[in-house]
Amino acid sequence: MKRAPVVLAVFYCLGVILGSCIWFNFWVVMGLGIVIFAGAILLRKNRYIFSFLILFLALFAGALNLKNSRILPKDHINNFVYYKDDSLCSLSGFIDSQPELKDNYLQFIFRAQAMQKDKIKLSCCGKVVVKMDFSQKLTYGDNLILIGSLTRPYNFGAASQSYKDFLARQGVYLLMRLNDPRQIIRRPGNSGSKLINNSFWLRAKMESIISRDLTDLPAGILCAMVLGQKHGIPWLVNNSMIKSGTVHILVVSGFNVGIVAWIINLLFKIMRIPRKARITLVILFLLFYCLITGSTNPVVRATVMGAIFLAAYLFKRIPDIYNSLAIAALFILVINPSQIFDIGFQLSFLSVLAIVYFYPKLEVLIHLKGCRNKILRFISQSCLVSFSAWLGTLGIIAFNFRIIAPVTVLANILIVPLATIITLCGFALLLSGLICPALAYLISVPTSMLINLLLNINAVVIKIPFAYIYF
Amino acid sequence: MLDFTSEEKKVVLFVLGLAFCGLIMSNLVKINSHIEKIINPQVQLAKINLNKINPDELVKIKCVSVKLAQRIIEYRNLHKQFSSLEELKEVKGVGEKRYEKLKEIFFIE
Numbered sequence: 130m131k132r133a134p135v136v137l138a139v140f141y142c143l144g145v146i147l148g149s150c151i152w153f154n155f156w157v158v159m160g161l162g163i164v165i166f167a168g169a170i171l172l173r174k175n176r177y178i179f180s181f182l183i184l185f186l187a188l189f190a191g192a193l194n195l196k197n198s199r200i201l202p203k204d205h206i207n208n209f210v211y212y213k214d215d216s217l218c219s220l221s222g223f224i225d226s227q228p229e230l231k232d233n234y235l236q237f238i239f240r241a242q243a244m245q246k247d248k249i250k251l252s253c254c255g256k257v258v259v260k261m262d263f264s265q266k267l268t269y270g271d272n273l274i275l276i277g278s279l280t281r282p283y284n285f286g287a288a289s290q291s292y293k294d295f296l297a298r299q300g301v302y303l304l305m306r307l308n309d310p311r312q313i314i315r316r317p318g319n320s321g322s323k324l325i326n327n328s329f330w331l332r333a334k335m336e337s338i339i340s341r342d343l344t345d346l347p348a349g350i351l352c353a354m355v356l357g358q359k360h361g362i363p364w365l366v367n368n369s370m371i372k373s374g375t376v377h378i379l380v381v382s383g384f385n386v387g388i389v390a391w392i393i394n395l396l397f398k399i400m401r402i403p404r405k406a407r408i409t410l411v412i413l414f415l416l417f418y419c420l421i422t423g424s425t426n427p428v429v430r431a432t433v434m435g436a437i438f439l440a441a442y443l444f445k446r447i448p449d450i451y452n453s454l455a456i457a458a459l460f461i462l463v464i465n466p467s468q469i470f471d472i473g474f475q476l477s478f479l480s481v482l483a484i485v486y487f488y489p490k491l492e493v494l495i496h497l498k499g500c501r502n503k504i505l506r507f508i509s510q511s512c513l514v515s516f517s518a519w520l521g522t523l524g525i526i527a528f529n530f531r532i533i534a535p536v537t538v539l540a541n542i543l544i545v546p547l548a549t550i551i552t553l554c555g556f557a558l559l560l561s562g563l564i565c566p567a568l569a570y571l572i573s574v575p576t577s578m579l580i581n582l583l584l585n586i587n588a589v590v591i592k593i594p595f596a597y598i599y600f
Numbered sequence: 601m602l603d604f605t606s607e608e609k610k611v612v613l614f615v616l617g618l619a620f621c622g623l624i625m626s627n628l629v630k631i632n633s634h635i636e637k638i639i640n641p642q643v644q645l646a647k648i649n650l651n652k653i654n655p656d657e658l659v660k661i662k663c664v665s666v667k668l669a670q671r672i673i674e675y676r677n678l679h680k681q682f683s684s685l686e687e688l689k690e691v692k693g694v695g696e697k698r699y700e701k702l703k704e705i706f707f708i709e
Contacts (some may be wrong), residue, residue, distance in 0.1 A: 223642040232701065233697060233700050233701060262697075268699075324686045346640075346641045346645070346646050347640070347641060362663075363647065363704060364647075364662065364704065364705055365646055365647060365648060365705065366645065366646050394619060395607055395611060398605070398607070400606075464646040468661050473643075474685055480625075498643070553614065554618060557614070557615055557618060561615070566613075568619055570622070571618070571621075571622030571648070572615075572619060572620045572622055573622070574621070574625040574626050574639060575618055575621040575622055575625060576618075576640050577640055577641075578625065578638055578639045580641060581638065581639060581640065581642075581645075582639040584641050584645040584646075585641075585645065588645060
């Protein structure tokens, strides 16, 4: 079987979906899984039965992993908080994410280690989302004691976009709102990982380089496109890009990871580093870039795919895009099976899958390879890539966001090539900002102009009649 | 003389091209300030003019309820127009926190 990872990933995903729909006893299914596992060992010489049993094991693994991820440990903080209990408690632990300003709240994830309530001190584990309506200089890894009441998130969105479920998928079940600086007591030391701390430091440095030579709006857009930091994007810009179906350019995706791999590879090539060492270093740099950009689903997917592709060159094997996509999906879903219900995960994988599947078929259908005009062929290829991605994600977008945007294909044809150049300019700006700030200023001028052009095109495109339809 | 590979040539050309574009544009801005409009995005692309927005569009904005939209429109009709964003605070239902959010969405012209 050439595409064994694809079949295994499909069965694993089916297992996760079944596990969320059907109630079952963990140990009964685990027992069944052990029996199948033993059967697979005994019948390994019979090809068909062995394959059949392995697929069943993948199905069971998906369901069991989901069930296990939803069982909280006994000392989980969620077990100590009762419904509608707003009594004060003191929570000690450390900051587990980079604090971000969202809707005028400084927000971060706090990893609890101990809790004191009604003079009883308990050691605990688990994560809490902390929202502060005052500003304080806090960084990832800071050891703190927080005093406040813990609440459960409300389900104010539609079922598919529920905030409560969104947080639960990240392993967060509780919120703490702070409105007084006295509710925070600092403890000495930093419990964060050094690698993550360094990646955040580098990200802050890169953000400062971008905002040094650009005004607020272009800097915010470039930070989103290159570093995956969306906090500087105004609501109107984000909203208008959702309407035109081009909001995907405002996140770090496979394209960015590809550019980083290409730049790093080129730099090492210039340094005359041998091929094998170069590929290994590129993989390491990709992992670091993944950390810098916040390890979101599209970046993890693209990093795993990129690493598999590069590893294939390292071991002189032919890379297969379906297999690498399947391994990337398995990588994310083994760590957190609930991610399969995340819209971002679904869109990220479906868009790539749709491009890989539909594009070659459409290319043959319209006899594109016979076209000799290079410009016409490039435009047609862009159209087909956009159309394939739109086709693949149409259903999910319509179901979740209640919007159909026929203008998406046209908008992507115009905006994606421009976004490609802007991303390249962004990376050139970052590198030159580190090496030669005077050159960075010169690069920032055309970059700003291109971002202005992109925003203007987007504003014009969404004004076309029936560009987008809400239902 | 310069022993570049094809990839290195592309990078050098791209960076030099960008730098020359930057030089030309920064020079043009110094000669004619109107060119800055082409380089830096205008506020209209990121914010909404509070004096021109119609009630239907106003309701669609996050953090603006139907009632608040009505009050904002009433205030605008009564005073002909908003002369500064600070005036939003005079509308019933706009406290300091909501004003901070609205300030990010609207501009006055």
